[in-house]
Amino acid sequence: MAQVEEPGPEATDRELTMSRAMVEAIATEMREDEEVFVMGEDVADYGGIFDSTEGLLEEFGYDRIMDVPISETSFIGAGVGAAMQGMRPIVELMFADFFGVAMDQIYNNMAKNAYMSGGSVSVPMVLMTAVGGTYNDAAQHSQTLYGTFAHLPGMKVVVPSTAYDAKGLMHAAIRDDDPVVYMFHKRLMGLAWMPAPEGPKTGVPEDDYEIPFGEADVKREGDDVTVVTLGLHVHRALEAAANLADDGIETEVIDLRTLVPLDTETVLESVRKTGNLVVVDEDYHSYGVSGELIARATEGALDDLEAVSRVTMPDTPIPYARPLENEVLPDADDIAAAIRSVGE
Amino acid sequence: MVGDNTLQRMYEEMVTARHYEERLQEEYLEGKQPAFDISAGPIPGELHLAAGHEASAAGVCAHLRDDDTVTAPHRPHHVAISKGVDLERMTAEIFGRETGLSKGKGGHMHLYDPDVNFACSGIIAQGVPPAVGAALAAKKRNTDDVAVAFLGEGAIDQGAFLESLNLAGVHDLPVVFVVEDNDWAISMPKERVTDVADGSQRADGFDVHRERVDVDDAVAIYEAAGEAVGRARDGNGPTVLEVQVHRRMGHFMGDPEAYRPDEDVELARERDSIERMEGHLEEHGFTGDDIAEIRERAHERVEEAIEWAKDQPQPDPEEAYEDVFTDELENWPERRDRELAAADGGEE
Ligand SMILES: Cc1ncc(C[n+]2csc(CCOP(=O)(O)OP(=O)(O)O)c2C)c(N)n1
Numbered sequence: 035m036a037q038v039e040e041p042g043p044e045a046t047d048r049e050l051t052m053s054r055a056m057v058e059a060i061a062t063e064m065r066e067d068e069e070v071f072v073m074g075e076d077v078a079d080y081g082g083i084f085d086s087t088e089g090l091l092e093e094f095g096y097d098r099i100m101d102v103p104i105s106e107t108s109f110i111g112a113g114v115g116a117a118m119q120g121m122r123p124i125v126e127l128m129f130a131d132f133f134g135v136a137m138d139q140i141y142n143n144m145a146k147n148a149y150m151s152g153g154s155v156s157v158p159m160v161l162m163t164a165v166g167g168t169y170n171d172a173a174q175h176s177q178t179l180y181g182t183f184a185h186l187p188g189m190k191v192v193v194p195s196t197a198y199d200a201k202g203l204m205h206a207a208i209r210d211d212d213p214v215v216y217m218f219h220k221r222l223m224g225l226a227w228m229p230a231p232e233g234p235k236t237g238v239p240e241d242d243y244e245i246p247f248g249e250a251d252v253k254r255e256g257d258d259v260t261v262v263t264l265g266l267h268v269h270r271a272l273e274a275a276a277n278l279a280d281d282g283i284e285t286e287v288i289d290l291r292t293l294v295p296l297d298t299e300t301v302l303e304s305v306r307k308t309g310n311l312v313v314v315d316e317d318y319h320s321y322g323v324s325g326e327l328i329a330r331a332t333e334g335a336l337d338d339l340e341a342v343s344r345v346t347m348p349d350t351p352i353p354y355a356r357p358l359e360n361e362v363l364p365d366a367d368d369i370a371a372a373i374r375s376v377g378e
Numbered sequence: 379m380v381g382d383n384t385l386q387r388m389y390e391e392m393v394t395a396r397h398y399e400e401r402l403q404e405e406y407l408e409g410k411q412p413a414f415d416i417s418a419g420p421i422p423g424e425l426h427l428a429a430g431h432e433a434s435a436a437g438v439c440a441h442l443r444d445d446d447t448v449t450a451p452h453r454p455h456h457v458a459i460s461k462g463v464d465l466e467r468m469t470a471e472i473f474g475r476e477t478g479l480s481k482g483k484g485g486h487m488h489l490y491d492p493d494v495n496f497a498c499s500g501i502i503a504q505g506v507p508p509a510v511g512a513a514l515a516a517k518k519r520n521t522d523d524v525a526v527a528f529l530g531e532g533a534i535d536q537g538a539f540l541e542s543l544n545l546a547g548v549h550d551l552p553v554v555f556v557v558e559d560n561d562w563a564i565s566m567p568k569e570r571v572t573d574v575a576d577g578s579q580r581a582d583g584f585d586v587h588r589e590r591v592d593v594d595d596a597v598a599i600y601e602a603a604g605e606a607v608g609r610a611r612d613g614n615g616p617t618v619l620e621v622q623v624h625r626r627m628g629h630f631m632g633d634p635e636a637y638r639p640d641e642d643v644e645l646a647r648e649r650d651s652i653e654r655m656e657g658h659l660e661e662h663g664f665t666g667d668d669i670a671e672i673r674e675r676a677h678e679r680v681e682e683a684i685e686w687a688k689d690q691p692q693p694d695p696e697e698a699y700e701d702v703f704t705d706e707l708e709n710w711p712e713r714r715d716r717e718l719a720a721a722d723g724g725e726e
Contacts, residue, residue, distance in 0.1 A: 079637035080565035096570075103535035103571040104502050104563055132501060135538065170422030170474070172485040174500040227414045227632055319712045349711035350702050355474030355482030356422055361695035368714060 040243030043198035043236040050238040051224025053085035055197035056162075059204035060087070060124060062242050064094055067122060070208060071098045073109055074126030083128055084164045084223050106136035110161065114143045114213075117159035122208055127163040130179045130217060144213045145188030160207045161189075162216040166266055166316055167363050169220070169228055173351035176359075180264070180315065181322030183215045184293040190214045190247055191293040195222065195268040198236045199291055202245030209244070219266040219316075233269040248295035252304070256284030259377045260304040262327050263314035264290040267364065271314055274369035283377050293323065301327065302334040309340040310376040314369055319346040341376035345369050380597050382662055386672060388436035388460075388596050389655045394676040395435065395456040396652060398465075399427045401684055402455075402472065406631050414632045420688070422474050423485050425631040428456040430594070430624035433651035434558050435460035437599030438526060438619070441607040447512035447525040449505035450498040452487045453558075457528050458498075463491040465679065469687035482693040483701065503529055503536035506555065510542045513553035513610070524552040524610040531620070532563025534577045540584075543618065547584040552610035554603070555581075557620040560646075564629040565637040581618035590620040594651040597658050624649055 050058070064070045072087055072094075078101040081088035091099045102109040106127060113125035127133060133140060140161065148156050167176035184191045190212055194200035200218065207214040222234040253268060254275055261271045268289040275285035286304050290297065305311050311331050313324040324344035331339060345364045353359055380388075402425065409419030416424070428435075431453065439460035442448065450457040458468055464479065471478030472486045479491055487500035495512070499505040509527035516523045533539060534557055546553050557577050561568050568575070581588035587609060589602050599621050606617035624646035628635045635643065656669055699711055 075563075076565045078565075078570075083564070101566045101570050104532045105535045105537065107537050135501065135504070135536065169417040170485070171424055172483075172488055172500070174487070175424070227416050229415060345714070346712070348699065348713060350699055351483075353483040353698050354423060354480075354485030354488070355478075355693050357692050357695045358474075358482060358698040359422075361698045364714075 040202070041239050043196065043238065046237040046239050048238060048240065049235050050197045051230070052194065052197045052200045052218065052234045053088060053223040053225070055201035055238045056086055056204050056218065057088055057090060058238070059201045059208070059242065061090060061093065063122075063205065063208040064090070064098060069120065070122040070124065071100065072124045072126070073100045073102050073113060075102060075104060075128050077101060077126055082126060084218070084220050085225060086126060086162060086164070086218065086223070106132060107139055110136045111139035111143060113159050113161070114139060114147065114157055117157045117213070118147065118155050120158075122158050124160040124162060124208065127161060129175055130163040130165045131174050131177045133163070133179065133182070141186045141188070145186055148212065149188060156211045157213045158211045160214050160216055162218065164220050165217045166219040166221055167352055167359060168266070170354055170356055170359055172354035176352040178265070178316040178347070180217065180293055180317045183217070184323065188213065189294065191217065192247065193217050193264045193291065193293065195265055195289050195291070196234050196236045197238050199245050199251070201238050202243050203291065205242050206244040206247060210247070217265070221266050231269045233272065245291065247292045248297050249291065250297035250300040251289045251291055252286065252300065253289050254285065254287040256286040256308070258284045258308055259310040259312060259373045260286045260288065260301070260308045261312045261314060261369065261373065262288045262290060262301055264293070265316060267314045267316055267369070270364065270366045271369050273366040274373060277366070278370055278373055283373060285373055296330075298330050298334060301331060305331050305335045306338045309338050311339065311342045312369070312372045312376055313344045314364060314372075315344070315346045316364065317347060318349055319344070320349050322346070343372040343376050345372045380600055384440055384600070385597070385658060385662055386664070388440055388600065389659055390672050390676055391436045391439070391460045392432040392596065392652055392655060393673050394680060395432045395459045396429060397677050398459065398680045398683075399429050399455060401680055403427060403631060405684065410632075416632060421472060425486055426453040426629065427627050427631065428453045430626035430646055430651070431558055431560065432456045433594040433596035433599055433655070434556060434621045434623050435528070437596045437621070438554070438556050438603040438607075440600055441603055442526065443523070444494045445523045447495040447509060447523070448528065449509040449525070450489075450496070450528045451502070451505055451530060451533060452498070452500045453530070454487065454489055454498045458489055458491070458496060461496050462494045463489065463496050464493070465683040466686045467491075469683045470690045473687045473690070474692070475687060475690035476693040476697070477690045481697060481701075503533040503538040505529070506539050506542045510546050510551060510553055513546065513551035513616075514549065516552055517549070522611050524554065524607055526554045526556055526607070528556045528558060530563060531557055531559035531561070531568055531577050532566065532571070534580055535572060540580065543581060543584045543586055543616070546616040547586040550613070550615035552613065553616045554606045554610055555616065555618045556603075557618065558623050559620055560623045560625040561642070562625055562629070562638070576620065578618045578620040587615070587617040588620075589617065592622050594621065594623045594649060594654075596651060596655050623651075
């Protein structure tokens with residue numbers, strides 16, 4: 035389990051939404067280091083479509099909170115170039131779904147320059163982007179794509195599920211000398227127009243602190259079934275676990291928090307204890323996070339494994355109409371069914 | 379010169395589009411008030427309305443036939459209406475119903491009507507290359523149909539547009555790029571993201587024809603578009619046609635537009651292209667009654683489409699797994715019941 039030395043979310047009465055926590059970390063880093071700046075569409079006056087930069091313009095002005103043309107190839111690539119000069123850009127790709135128009139800058143430059151240079155250059159940049167469905171915005175605006183970014187080597191990938199983690203992971207991301215993709219779920223941000231579930235709004239210390247990458251968080255302990263997940267589905271898994279507890283099924287829920295690096299050890303420890311693994315991922319089913327976790331569990335704890343299951347987005351584009359999106363998007367009932375199926 | 383019938387048709391399309399969107403707005407806000415929750419109410423997802431853009435679609439599409447291709451961006455309704463997309467099935471799609479154009483899978487940013495060669499994309503400027511592809515097909519097959527790509531002034535900073543201009547230019551393809559300049563890209567005013575006020579100038583770098591219509595006057599747009607479409611149909615290559623339009627609403631429904639100066643909102647409302655069209659109609663001898671009759675007909679058509687759409691059934695959840703491919707692949711996509719069955723030991 036993670037050993038966070040900093041005071042945890044319990045240590046303060048001050049509760050923040052996830053977006054406020056992210057913005058607080060960005061502002062603190064910007065105050066401390068002139069080289070940190072933000073670039074993206076609608077990050078200035080609008081404050082980010084999902085409030086990821088809300089309020090920063092007032093303090094830092096247009097030079098450091100830069101609205102840019104709708105030219106993702108150019109501004110994400112420019113982020114790479116500025117980072118190679120030693121600056122610390124935070125670049126927003128409004129929706130992860132839009133990566134396609136700029137993927138070359140992301141996976142061939144941002145992610146590979148350090149390696150291709152034999153380590154002589156680094157790219158200390160944060161690419162932050164919104165992920166996830168649940169609001170019927172259809173196939174081009176609802177994807178999660180954790181697997182795509184984590185699959186391609188050279189970028190660290192972080193996925194907060196609470197305000198406390200969002201702040202600590204953002205501090206760590208900005209200070210990191212490598213490119214970090216920071217994927218936040220819209221439904222967790224605390225937006226007025228997209229109510230969050232219980233859970234992401236947590237205590238957040240005013241002082242800065244880092245959540246180290248590669249340390250999963252055991253959100254709930256249990257002996258029967260291990261559920262490994264991230265982002266929005268941490269909260270859905272906790273809901274399922276709470277419901278099953280009434281029936282005597284004790285579920286352990288692990289929030290991965292970062293996909294690269296991945297805390298395999300925490301997952302293995304849990305699987306050795308429970309023998310049953312359910313992976314829940316809002317990303318597509320095939321060739322992704324769920325397959326990777328099951329592979330790691332198999333490699334590391336084959337003898338202890340009795341059953342595995344995964345609850346994912348099926349391999350279909352995400353449909354628009356509510357009954358269709360509800361069908362494909364994993365919810366707490368789907369997770370509970372999977373837990374029951376392996377726990378029997 | 380625009381003839382009476384064309385003028386009347388353009389006006390009818392414009393008032394249809396305006397009223398349609400007023401009605402969509404009402405329906406959209408149902409269940410989302412007093413607190414706006416994007417996932418509540420009868421219309422799912424985001425909704426981008428085109429109020430203030432109608433003159434552009436009416437003026438351009440007046441020159442198009444069903445076999446001409448149009449691609450629209452995330453703000454598509456006015457273009458769809460002028461291109462002749464089935465209004466009832468489009469409405470059913472926007473309400474997410476089974477009989478919608480895409481069986482409820484696409485939604486308002488992703489409308490497809492192959493009967494009139496209409497498609498859209500919600501990713502900025504990404505409908506442009508497919509329009510070039512339609513033009514390429516026309517040229518290769520030696521037909522005289524043309525393609526028109528609609529995009530916003532914010533979208534012309536996107537590589538896909540600039541690359542398309544070059545490809546269309548070098549192959550003299552029959553395509554018209556219609557840039558709808560409403561001065562805003564969500565919260566970003568044009569001058570914050572480009573030094574070029576006349577976006578059609580992008581064409582110069584590719585030696586492609588260009589034209590800008592500075593006022594959202596459907597008749598002026600009709601005339602400029604006539605030349606551009608004619609040039610394409612006659613085999614004389616592409617044109618960039620930029621037209622000044624106005625955004626009368628927030629970027630999407632629920633956008634409070636806190637970033638936008640009040641004067642700008644006022645200006646957009648004052649310059650009403652629909653009133654301007656009424657002036658044209660009067661000059662052509664249409665009476666107030668004629669105009670009222672056209673409006674009424676348009677309103678009725680809209681009401682009927684909305685009533686029909688709201689009566690349509692919701693899609694069957696199982697339908698979510700269909701249409702990924704034209705043929706059904708064995709075990710693809712993964713269905714959740716299969717996943718659970720597999721965990722149970724493989725029985726379905
Ligand atoms: C590649 C990509 N980047 C960003 C967006 C988000 N987005 C949707 S509409 C829009 C503004 C478009 O402005 P403009 O092209 O001027 O059209 P308008 O909305 O004004 O009609 C943006 C940035 C997107 N859909 N796709």
